[in-house]
Amino acid sequence: MRRGAETREEISRRFVVRSFWVFGVFVFFSFFLVVRATYLQVLNKDFLIEQGNLRQIRDINIAAYRGTINDRNNKPLAISIPVDTISINPKKFNEDDIKMKQLSVLLGRDHEELIKLIKNSKSKSFLYIERKVSTNISDQIKLLNIANLDFKREYKRSYPAGEIISQLLGLTNIDEEGKEGVELQYDASLRGIPGVKRILKDKHNRHIENIKIIKSPKSGTDLTLSIDLRLQHIAHRALERAIIENKAYSGSVILVDAPRGEILAIANYPSYDNNETFSLNPDSMRNRAIIDMYEPGSSIKPFILARAIDSGLYDLASLIDTSPVKIGSRTIRDTRELGEVDLATVLMRSSNAGMSRIGLSLESDTLWEMMSDFGFGSYVTDGFPGESRGRLHHHTEWGEIGKATMSYGYGITVTPIQLAQAYSVIANNGLYTPLSLRKGLFNESKRVINEDTAKTLLSMLEKVVEDGTSKKAAVNGYRVGGKSGTAWKTSGSGGYSTDRYRSIFAGIAPIDDPRLVAVVFIEEPTGEFYYGGDVAAPVFSEIISQSLQLLSIPPQGFITKPDLVADNKND
Amino acid sequence: MIFIKHESRELFIELEGLKQTRDELNIQWSELKSLENRWANPVRIEQLAKENLEMHKPNIESMRIYKKK
Numbered sequence: 284m285r286r287g288a289e290t291r292e293e294i295s296r297r298f299v300v301r302s303f304w305v306f307g308v309f310v311f312f313s314f315f316l317v318v319r320a321t322y323l324q325v326l327n328k329d330f331l332i333e334q335g336n337l338r339q340i341r342d343i344n345i346a347a348y349r350g351t352i353n354d355r356n357n358k359p360l361a362i363s364i365p366v367d368t369i370s371i372n373p374k375k376f377n378e379d380d381i382k383m384k385q386l387s388v389l390l391g392r393d394h395e396e397l398i399k400l401i402k403n404s405k406s407k408s409f410l411y412i413e414r415k416v417s418t419n420i421s422d423q424i425k426l427l428n429i430a431n432l433d434f435k436r437e438y439k440r441s442y443p444a445g446e447i448i449s450q451l452l453g454l455t456n457i458d459e460e461g462k463e464g465v466e467l468q469y470d471a472s473l474r475g476i477p478g479v480k481r482i483l484k485d486k487h488n489r490h491i492e493n494i495k496i497i498k499s500p501k502s503g504t505d506l507t508l509s510i511d512l513r514l515q516h517i518a519h520r521a522l523e524r525a526i527i528e529n530k531a532y533s534g535s536v537i538l539v540d541a542p543r544g545e546i547l548a549i550a551n552y553p554s555y556d557n558n559e560t561f562s563l564n565p566d567s568m569r570n571r572a573i574i575d576m577y578e579p580g581s582s583i584k585p586f587i588l589a590r591a592i593d594s595g596l597y598d599l600a601s602l603i604d605t606s607p608v609k610i611g612s613r614t615i616r617d618t619r620e621l622g623e624v625d626l627a628t629v630l631m632r633s634s635n636a637g638m639s640r641i642g643l644s645l646e647s648d649t650l651w652e653m654m655s656d657f658g659f660g661s662y663v664t665d666g667f668p669g670e671s672r673g674r675l676h677h678h679t680e681w682g683e684i685g686k687a688t689m690s691y692g693y694g695i696t697v698t699p700i701q702l703a704q705a706y707s708v709i710a711n712n713g714l715y716t717p718l719s720l721r722k723g724l725f726n727e728s729k730r731v732i733n734e735d736t737a738k739t740l741l742s743m744l745e746k747v748v749e750d751g752t753s754k755k756a757a758v759n760g761y762r763v764g765g766k767s768g769t770a771w772k773t774s775g776s777g778g779y780s781t782d783r784y785r786s787i788f789a790g791i792a793p794i795d796d797p798r799l800v801a802v803v804f805i806e807e808p809t810g811e812f813y814y815g816g817d818v819a820a821p822v823f824s825e826i827i828s829q830s831l832q833l834l835s836i837p838p839q840g841f842i843t844k845p846d847l848v849a850d851n852k853n854d
Numbered sequence: 855m856i857f858i859k860h861e862s863r864e865l866f867i868e869l870e871g872l873k874q875t876r877d878e879l880n881i882q883w884s885e886l887k888s889l890e891n892r893w894a895n896p897v898r899i900e901q902l903a904k905e906n907l908e909m910h911k912p913n914i915e916s917m918r919i920y921k922k923k
Contacts, residue, residue: 348880351884358891358894359887359888359891362884362887362888362891363884364881364884364885364888365877365880365881365884365885418881418885436877441888443888443891443892443895444891444895445895447895447896447897492867493866493867493870495866512896513896516896516897516900520897759913759915829911832917
């Protein structure tokens with residue numbers, strides 16, 4: 284037996300050699316492991332952690348909630364609704380998934396087209412499948428459990444009142460940034476600040492854990508407007524009806540709470556639905572009541588008279604010659620001559636010759652100053668986007684003819700909201716209370732005309748409705764006053780068109796204790812009537828009578844329906 | 855230390871869950887509010903009142919005003 288022949292010594296030597304080898308191999312591999320570990324844990328640690336995080340940890344934006352816009356009674360006018368935006372990484376996406384068919388059905392998309400879109404985007408690493416999908420649809424899509432489909436919470440603006448008030452509210456873009464109207468004007472406070480959160484994802488890009496909130500999203504601030512949605516609806520409907528009845532082109536209505544200086548309604552026609560932003564027509568998106576400027580025609584006359592009475596040169600007993608006024612080669616005449624009449628009759632019969640005489644007799648600088656104080660030629664809102672200032676020439680540029688024509692509303696341009704602001708001064712006993720689109724924002728008032736002057740003007744305006752050119756403005760049960768205007772529109776070739784008109788009515792109610800001022804502009808009525816007293820005045824009457832009822836302002840005793848035949852067509 | 859870390863992670867998950875519930879309730883709230891106001895749109899109400907209930911606006915002659923003493 285060979286083994287048996289080995290000596291003890293030989294055995295122990297072999298053991299030493301073998302141990303040495305085994306130990307050597309262990310040391311060798313340990314050394315290798317230590318080197319590798321050092322390489323990974325010490326030398327390359329930062330790089331590797333970073334790479335790992337890049338693959339697993341994501342910082343994602345959390346959409347912030349945009350503030351709601353409410354009317355004065357807290358009815359939402361613009362509200363953000365949560366929606367989901369669905370995107371994919373086309374490189375990793377398997378579009379042959381059998382469930383893709385159901386996805387296209389849920390999205391209301393053509394299946395073939397959707398597949399084609401994804402196939403064509405294979406070189407990209409990001410593709411929107413659909414933006415802003417309503418949550419009940421996206422919940423169904425989530426149930427399909429399609430791999431590598433990303434959902435992101437976003438918000439979409441919804442306007443429950445639609446076309447009734449679209450031009451005032453304006454629009455946001457797809458990223459919920461204000462682009463028009465109030466949405467733009469108050470964008471800074473409405474807009475929320477998005478937050479950031481850190482999440483963990485697995486290799487299928489599935490969200491497995493929230494690690495921490497790096498920055499909390501901050502919701503935007505809600506905004507309460509002075510608008511009363513009920514009155515807005517009344518104004519919108521009355522305007523729309525009048526425009527259709529009179530075959531007119533466009534129009535605007537403003538209703539104001541004069542003592543508070545708050546705008547209750549502001550309607551424009553044509554209108555649009557700002558929920559449906561795929562077909563936008565700039566013509567119907569414009570808030571004409573604030574952005575467009577017009578020659579006001581006879582509706583300016585009360586303000587010239589305001590200066591006339593305030594200066595002490597005229598009072599109710601003053602007699603005015605209304606025979607034609609000759610200035611250079613031009614003659615200003617009325618369609619029917621009235622002879623010598625008092626101030627109230629000049630306004631009631633809307634005599635252009637009489638007004639020219641009064642205007643010419645007033646000092647230019649003080650007249651200009653007062654017109655500016657009424658708000659003409661300056662901005663009256665607190666920054667509505669695109670607001671126009673109108674044009675009130677400086678008195679040094681008037682000349683005699685300019686001053687005379689301005690006295691009956693030509694050569695000066697105003698916005699409907701400026702006219703509402705100016706009539707509010709008369710309604711407020713001579714105090715200018717700046718108009719506001721926000722509720723409860725009391726701005727300081729300043730005096731423009733004496734209280735007595737304002738009272739005199741109110742009684743004169745009432746006469747215009749009682750016996751003058753604007754009988755159709757009357758409101759059963761209430762005393763109201765106002766002034767109509769019919770202006771020729773300027774024609775494209777310069778000068779005035781003879782068959783295109785603008786019908787205006789501006790009025791105050793109730794006369795005993797003025798609360799409401801309404802201004803109605805209707806462009807290019809082409810029906811049977813075109814005078815302000817026939818076209819715009821009935822709109823005023825309809826809006827005011829319903830508004831007074833809604834605001835629970837009691838009537839001052841019933842009156843019978845007035846005879847609706849205006850007898851003077853001289854405005 | 856490990857125990858505290860674990861606990862904090864669990865609390866964070868709970869917080870996230872609650873936040874999600876809050877968000878979902880907010881979502882429902884704004885959706886319902888929007889829906890309510892679409893249904894309560896004055897145009898729609900007026901149309902329904904006119905067509906289905908044959909209602910009309912009272913004119914001033916048919917109104918009685920009561921004043922508080």
